[in-house]
Amino acid sequence: MTYALVRRTTVDAAMDLDSFARATGLHPELARRLVALGLLDARRDATGRLWFPLSQVAVAGRLQRLRAGFALNYAALGLVMDLLDHIAELEAALRNQRTGV
Amino acid sequence: MADQRDFYEALGVSRTASQDEIQRAYRKLARTYHPDVNKDPEAEERFKEVSEAYQVLSDPETRRRYDAFGEDFRRVPEGVDPDTWARARAGAGAGPRGGGQWRGAGEGGAWRDVDLEDLFGDMFGGVRGRGWGPAPGADQEAELVLTVEEAYQGGRKTLVLSGGRQIDVSIPAGVTNGQRIRLAGQGGRGASGATPGDLYLIVRIADHPRYRVEGRDIHVALPIAPWEGALGATVSLDTPGGETKVRVPKGTSSGRRLRLRGQGLPNPRGTPGDLYAEVRIMVPEQLTAEEQRLFEELAATSSFDPRRSR
Numbered sequence: 001m002t003y004a005l006v007r008r009t010t011v012d013a014a015m016d017l018d019s020f021a022r023a024t025g026l027h028p029e030l031a032r033r034l035v036a037l038g039l040l041d042a043r044r045d046a047t048g049r050l051w052f053p054l055s056q057v058a059v060a061g062r063l064q065r066l067r068a069g070f071a072l073n074y075a076a077l078g079l080v081m082d083l084l085d086h087i088a089e090l091e092a093a094l095r096n097q098r099t100g101v
Numbered sequence: 102m103a104d105q106r107d108f109y110e111a112l113g114v115s116r117t118a119s120q121d122e123i124q125r126a127y128r129k130l131a132r133t134y135h136p137d138v139n140k141d142p143e144a145e146e147r148f149k150e151v152s153e154a155y156q157v158l159s160d161p162e163t164r165r166r167y168d169a170f171g172e173d174f175r176r177v178p179e180g181v182d183p184d185t186w187a188r189a190r191a192g193a194g195a196g197p198r199g200g201g202q203w204r205g206a207g208e209g210g211a212w213r214d215v216d217l218e219d220l221f222g223d224m225f226g227g228v229r230g231r232g233w234g235p236a237p238g239a240d241q242e243a244e245l246v247l248t249v250e251e252a253y254q255g256g257r258k259t260l261v262l263s264g265g266r267q268i269d270v271s272i273p274a275g276v277t278n279g280q281r282i283r284l285a286g287q288g289g290r291g292a293s294g295a296t297p298g299d300l301y302l303i304v305r306i307a308d309h310p311r312y313r314v315e316g317r318d319i320h321v322a323l324p325i326a327p328w329e330g331a332l333g334a335t336v337s338l339d340t341p342g343g344e345t346k347v348r349v350p351k352g353t354s355s356g357r358r359l360r361l362r363g364q365g366l367p368n369p370r371g372t373p374g375d376l377y378a379e380v381r382i383m384v385p386e387q388l389t390a391e392e393q394r395l396f397e398e399l400a401a402t403s404s405f406d407p408r409r410s411r
Contacts, residue, residue, distance in 0.1 A: 025234020025295055057237070061291075061298070062137050064236035069135045069148075084137060095303070096279050 014043070014051035024060040031060070037074050039063060039081070108154035108167060116168070120159065127155035136239035136289045142262045142300065145241070145289045238289035238298035245270070245282065245302040249312045249319065252276050252304070253341035253366055260302070270302060275367035277317055280304045312341065317366040317374025323359065324383045325349055340364055340376055347378055354407075355382045 020042075021028040034040040035050060040059060042050040059081075066072055066080055109116050112126040133139060134148040157174075158164045166174040169183035177186055243262055251258065255274030261267050268287060276282070281301045288298030306314050313320040323338055333351035337344050340361070347359055357380045365374025385392065 024237070027232025027234070030232035058240070058298075061237035061295075062239065064233055065137050065239055066135070067233065068236060069131060069137070069152075092279075 013054050015054065015057075017050045017052070020050075020052040020056070020060075023057050024064075026060055026064070034060070034063065034074075037078070039074065039078055106150065108157055111150045111154040112158065120161070123155065123158050127151060127159070131155075136241070136298075140240070140242035140301075142241045142243055142266065142288075145239070235291065235293035235295040237295040238291040240298040240301060241288040242301045242303055244305055245272075246305050246307050247272065247276065248307055249309045249314060250341050252306050252314070268300075273369055275317070275369055275373065276304045277366060278304060278306050278314060311339070314366070317368055318377060319365045319374065320377045320379060322381050323347060323349075323378035324381045325353070327382050327384060330354060330380065330382050338378055341366075349380065353380050355380055 017028050021031050035042045040056050042052045114122050114126045130151040134144045136145045157167050170177045255272045258270050284300040286297050287300035291297050330353040334349045335346055338347045359378045361376040363373045364376035367373045
């Protein structure tokens with residue numbers, strides 16, 4: 001069998017569910033559940049398998065810390081993550097404005 | 102953490118605080134110092150401190166032991182009378198670990214020395230039920246203040262973070278204001294062996310008495326004599342990259358900006374910025390008799406009126 005060699009870019013790089021579970025310490029079922037709840041981003045291939053972008057490892061870490069630190073439920077986790085991202089964007093914009101970039 | 106603060110002090114409550122007050126103080130501090138809310142590297146230490154204090158003081162039994170035995174409370178075996186303990190310590194003339202005689206007796210007890218790392222692991226990784234594993238460390242941010250020269254040349258810099266941690270950073274030539282330098286694995290510690298986060302240094306170029314940085318462009322004032330502006334001249338100018346020669350064209354007035362292409366901050370991935378020298382015509386504060394005569398002659402001869410619209 002011949003395989004075409006395809007250059008993988010980091011943007012496309014993704015992990016399957018098991019690798020993602022190993023990398024994050026999350027149980028695969030929980031990772032699946034967090035995707036279903038919209039807390040983690042993953043795409044589903046034609047066979048229905050989940051693929052996680054590498055950036056989601058850090059997101060999973062943040063979910064774990066926030067949940068442990070504040071005893072947040074799933075709905076609150078999503079809200080807090082969104083608000084923190086929003087604040088980070090605003091702070092960056094403010095910083096750039098101040099420094100004239 | 103050698104010098105541990107008193108747990109009540111860490112939470113900012115009195116020794117007689119109610120459980121409600123303790124909980125309220127902890128929740129407030131946790132919201133301030135949680136590593137995902139506060140990116141300052143010092144915040145992690147503070148969060149660890151208040152979490153440990155809360156873990157001890159939120160449980161009435163542990164709190165009672167802490168009140169009775171102070172920082173030794175984890176080493177004291179169950180059922181020991183606080184007064185006996187105090188006498189034993191005083192008798193041994195000892196420091197914090199002086200009560201050696203208790204150590205053997207303590208082996209069978211429930212208390213052992215608790216390692217802070219374990220405790221931190223518990224805080225973020227202890228909730229293992231239902232598939233939450235140890236949490237990786239959070240990313241942190243710190244400000245990196247550079248002079249214009251350092252931003253231009255790059256090089257190594259030793260940075261002391263709040264909290265005393267010291268790191269060597271290699272700065273690429275041509276960093277700009279607001280740029281983020283990522284130091285992989287230098288962020289918050291992960292729980293129970295999970296991967297640490299990254300430390301992001303956000304570059305801020307400090308104000309400089311002569312240079313003003315805008316993106317990659319550098320602005321600098323170029324003082325010249327009236328006759329240099331009128332007749333044109335080649336003058337030397339100090340730039341972050343060293344001394345350079347600037348050709349001032351004939352008929353140059355104050356405010357004219359001369360562009361020195363590519364002499365701004367270098368760009369590792371493209372064209373460098375430009376250096377803008379803004380001309381400022383300066384006159385001598387004191388004129389010699391000869392200068393006075395020549396300027397008067399010029400004033401009488403010239404029909405130039407800078408206030409008349411051209």
